[in-house]
Amino acid sequence: MKLIETDVLVIGAGPAGSSTAKHAALNGANVILLDKKSEIGAPKRCAEGVSKEGLKKLGIKPSCRWVTKELSGVRLVSPNGTDVWMKEDIVKLPEAGYILERKVFDKFMAMDAARAGATIMIKTLARGMRKDFDSYIVSCESMGEDFEIKARIVVGADGPESRVGRWGGLKTAVKPKDMESGIQFEMIGVEMDDPDCIEFYFGSVAPGGYAWIFPKGDDIANVGLGIVSTQTDKSAYEHLLKFVANCPATKNAQPVELNIGGDPVGGMVKTLVSDNIMIVGDAAGHVNPLTGGGIITALEAGKYAGEVAAAAIKEGDYSGERLKEYQDICKEEIGDSFEKYLKTKDYMSSLTDADLDSIAKAFKDTEFENVSTSELVKLLIKVSPKALLKLGKLF
Template sequence: MIETDVLVIGAGPAGSTAARYAALGGADVILMDKKSEIGSPKRCAEGVSKKGLAKVGVDLNPRWITKEIDGIRLVSPNGTDVWLTQEEIELPEAGYILERKVFDKYMAMDAARAGAKIKVKTLATGLEKVDDGYIVHTESMGKKEDIKAKIVIGADGPECHVARWAGMKPTTKAKEMESGIQYEMVGVEFEREGVIEFYFGSVAPGGYVWIFPKGDDIANVGLAVLAHKADKPAIEYLDEFIENCPYTKNAQPVELNVGGDPVGGMPKKMYDDNLLICGDAAGQVNPLTGGGIISGMTGGMYAGQVAAEAIEAGDCSKKFLKEYDKRARDDLKHEIDKYKKVQEYMLTLDDAELDNIAEAFQDVNFEQISTTELVKSLIKVSPKALLKLGKLL
């Protein structure tokens, strides 16, 4: 049997960050992933903020940056668009479009450099609680293998098998799991380069369509829908959009990505004796945008730090590990709760109301690009939004 202080299950950005910080804290760490290639297949539109990367201690590397974001374009159902680019406003630091297949590998490499051991093509098949931790049953390179850990960190995505096996309630209800589907496409046309585009309304019920440029004529074109709001599969909405959108109708797909996106917020409990969960498995996702790379890495950072502290203290009890829950909530909960309310409000709007908001936005002088700034402006132009959301900001 293999033994370690900390076992991180899932080598996405959240898991690799947890492994890195646990190793930096002096713990013996194993980071495992079921895939043969970390980062592939991607389940992500690949956008991140510059400030977010700095927050979790990631140094920029041009190998995993495909495009710097120069602004955003919001498009209502009737085609009314709102441009927020350097031509309209003075841009603060915005962000980047990543190449996740490279980025995820580099995050795992950073964990390895910090001292973590990495096991690829290693699938967790179950957990067994023992007095001083967990025994995790795995299939590694076709062989059954057990790993005993004093602390297990579940960073295994929206499926959250680790939490379920440990008896913790699932993070997200079925009605709060968005169905996402995306093509990486070539031959996409842009009015302005480097601008990420969002299309709202009945083109993607319960979510939105995105076009994220990746340089030249390449872009991620995808959407997310809520099943209880949709009357057909997500791929049918996407194919219909691509066929009708002038910017994508002549483009060709070179890759298809699918996956669930948990937008229900963080669960009541993200820890137990010898156990922590982070990232998508812990609902550390912005419910309004569906973005979870930086928030998941933030959760992973706190999980790794607290795990290392617990190992050093010789106390892996839930009483000690509750500190992770506190740090993660202090940092993430306010934003997640706030944008959950905005998301719920957006779900009440029909296409005509979205068009009216886009028309009203034409006369708004935006000071900067941020989700908060957009919500503030929404409250200014919509009496209904003021009534529903006025107390948020």
């Protein structure tokens, strides 16, 4: 059977995998980047929101080919329709961002990896792997052909499925209570109060999560929600149909696309490396447990993973001990902050619709200066004695 040798094999060409491949290649490693799909980035499994700051920090310049909308505010809606508006002209929104076209964005990120020197293989499935001294041999299949890739370091960037990490002995299986079932229509004919603002809907519309409307320009928007299957008897799809039928903004809207997918919201996986293996992105739990957002953290973690992998290749040391540098950086830069958001999510899930309505009312009467996810939680603590008790020490 054909055997290809490489320094680093990255499995999965989402933002995490492409970023890993790019940074490993930029730092001198031979890199192969695999994706099982025929088109990188499609279908999207995502609401497509990112913060401008996050992209800037990573040195990624926004392109008109993948930014569909620049946002200027947020609207939070409680179960009885009480809404809280936060707009950039009045308050500072450090997390304000863009809505992307992921199908284009993901391809751009993979192209960046290719330009940095990585070899891309599409429509190529990794089926399993075995240890071979100081490397892994990964069994692959592409368009009916079976072959093997021998890599000194394998990077699992295979999303919520997270099988590669498990092949390498890492505990990446997601517990049902930590897996958000995401579902979304891309819709036309959406009538938003302000199409420059993203909207979030809380409460029993989406048990364990929330519903969202993310505008993509004109009357187009991603309308979706995330639920936790252990907190409801209905499927995510049934919840979405109900939300779309009842929400004033979508009563005349029609879907042009249906997207689904799991979102691991249980926090960062504890062990991200072992001998000759690393995991990154959704596979590693690089998703903010409160917001479910993970594009920026995936790109960021990919950068760290690529840099550490390339350094390890140069040194000829691919042991878990060497690769642990990546895990330590991730813990400090990403994982630690997720702990408090995880506790906030658990607290939010415990609230009834009536609780949320009274919190929204208190928020409405508050004047904001600076709004970010952590500032919002601080305010939540101010207006809710129950939140103070549970979250007071964290924020």
